[in-house]
Amino acid sequence: MIIVGAENWGGTVFQKYYISKEDNDVIIEMKSRHPIYGEINHKWRFWDSDSIDDIIEKINNDMKRLMEEKETLS
DSSP states (O other), rough: OOOEEETTEOOOOOOEEEEEEETTEEEEEEEEETTEEEEEEEEEEETTSOOOOHHHHHHHHHHHHHHHHHHHOO
């Protein structure tokens, strides 16, 4: 598990990433509580041969989309 935290004027944000392996897949599950966007939980499944750069780019793009979706629901 990896925990990423940040604190700024909006409050404290913690993102917990659970990383596991199943057959040829790497599974990353993220659980987050954000003071503005609320709770954001998501799960990704990647091939174990995927590059780390591609994995990070996919997670970043998905997180941006998930936060934008939360904004439109507010």
